[in-house]
Amino acid sequence: MPHLAECVDDITFLKSCWCNSTVHAPAIYELHTGRTLVGHPSLGSWVTYGLGSESENLPAYCVMPQPEGVSEGGAPCWGAAYLPTVYQGTLFRKGANPIQNLKPPADVSAEQNKRVFDLVNDLNRASASPGDTELEARIASYELAFKMQTHAVEAVDLSKETKETKSLYGLDQKETAEFGTRLLLARRLVERGVRFVQVYHGGGPLTMQWDAHDDINGNHEKMCGHADKPVAGLLKDLKRTGLLKDTLVVWCSEFGRTPNSQGSAGRDHNPLGYTMWFAGGGAKPGVSVGTTDEFGLHAEDTPISVNDFHATILHLLGLNHEKLTIRHNGRDERLTDVAGTVVKAAVT
Numbered sequence: 001m002p003h004l005a006e007c008v009d010d011i012t013f014l015k016s017c018w019c020n021s022t023v024h025a026p027a028i029y030e031l032h033t034g035r036t037l038v039g040h041p042s043l044g045s046w047v048t049y050g051l052g053s054e055s056e057n058l059p060a061y062c063v064m065p066q067p068e069g070v071s072e073g074g075a076p077c078w079g080a081a082y083l084p085t086v087y088q089g090t091l092f093r094k095g096a097n098p099i100q101n102l103k104p105p106a107d108v109s110a111e112q113n114k115r116v117f118d119l120v121n122d123l124n125r126a127s128a129s130p131g132d133t134e135l136e137a138r139i140a141s142y143e144l145a146f147k148m149q150t151h152a153v154e155a156v157d158l159s160k161e162t163k164e165t166k167s168l169y170g171l172d173q174k175e176t177a178e179f180g181t182r183l184l185l186a187r188r189l190v191e192r193g194v195r196f197v198q199v200y201h202g203g204g205p206l207t208m209q210w211d212a213h214d215d216i217n218g219n220h221e222k223m224c225g226h227a228d229k230p231v232a233g234l235l236k237d238l239k240r241t242g243l244l245k246d247t248l249v250v251w252c253s254e255f256g257r258t259p260n261s262q263g264s265a266g267r268d269h270n271p272l273g274y275t276m277w278f279a280g281g282g283a284k285p286g287v288s289v290g291t292t293d294e295f296g297l298h299a300e301d302t303p304i305s306v307n308d309f310h311a312t313i314l315h316l317l318g319l320n321h322e323k324l325t326i327r328h329n330g331r332d333e334r335l336t337d338v339a340g341t342v343v344k345a346a347v348t
Helices: 024-033 043-051 110-127 133-155 163-168 174-191 216-240 306-316
Strands: 011-017 061-064 196-199 249-251 256-262 266-270 274-279 287-289 299-301 325-328 331-334
Touching (some): 011 299, 011 306, 043 061, 061 174, 110 133, 163 174, 174 196, 216 249, 274 306
Parallel strands (some): 011 287, 061 196
Antiparallel strands (some): 011 274, 249 274, 256 266, 325 331
């Protein structure tokens, strides 16, 4: 990844990560929710629950899946579970209109549109009862959708970006244009107060996944070619605008690949020792935390669990992972369950 190599002085590498499953879906749920079983809030939901929103006109938590398909974990990866529903992620889709049905029909005037909104809002509030979080979330969703008709159109309009900026993200190259577009959109959302943006690279058919069971060179060369320039472009863009110091960028995966071959040219899943990284947002730049053994199989020095990883993210965002809780079924639930230690070597 030659472009990302230019950014290593801004990156915090965590080289001794490990997780609890070799199977995609449970490992994906653990990465997103801290548990291998479905039914718990996603990291983005916990963050927005803890920090709230900086914008009244855009969702606090936005999700951009691979256009060819979502990851094997599906919607629970950005779901709120037992947190109030308002904290679930909002999907952005491929194309010129990332938010579906954003604009009112052409034959509906602004005055008519406002009257319809007011009527629906009044009916919803007349039906509301204390503690009905589903209806409260529905009301908040309608109110936000009405505001977004004005403000989101500008947020997702990339035409105002300079040619230089578009080139930085690789929008002028076929291999990088799609992913670069989503990362540039992510930067625009962060600039406008969106609290948490979750962008996927890989998903859908095997040809668009990092799952290199048959040919690791062919697979990873293609996938790195898609991601390298856009990711480096995002880091460089955030740094030159001063946003990087206040924005935590996280590059992560549900597990790594084995150091030994699978079949002839592939590699299998490895949950025992792999690398993830941070940049910006108070993470200590230009350091490498932890090691694997001499084969690159097992985490050896400073093993970092998913609970530790999440605890560190929350710490960098100003949240104490042991105090960010919600009462559910008689238990104080939290993202890190009953574990997790902040990786102090990764933070400033």
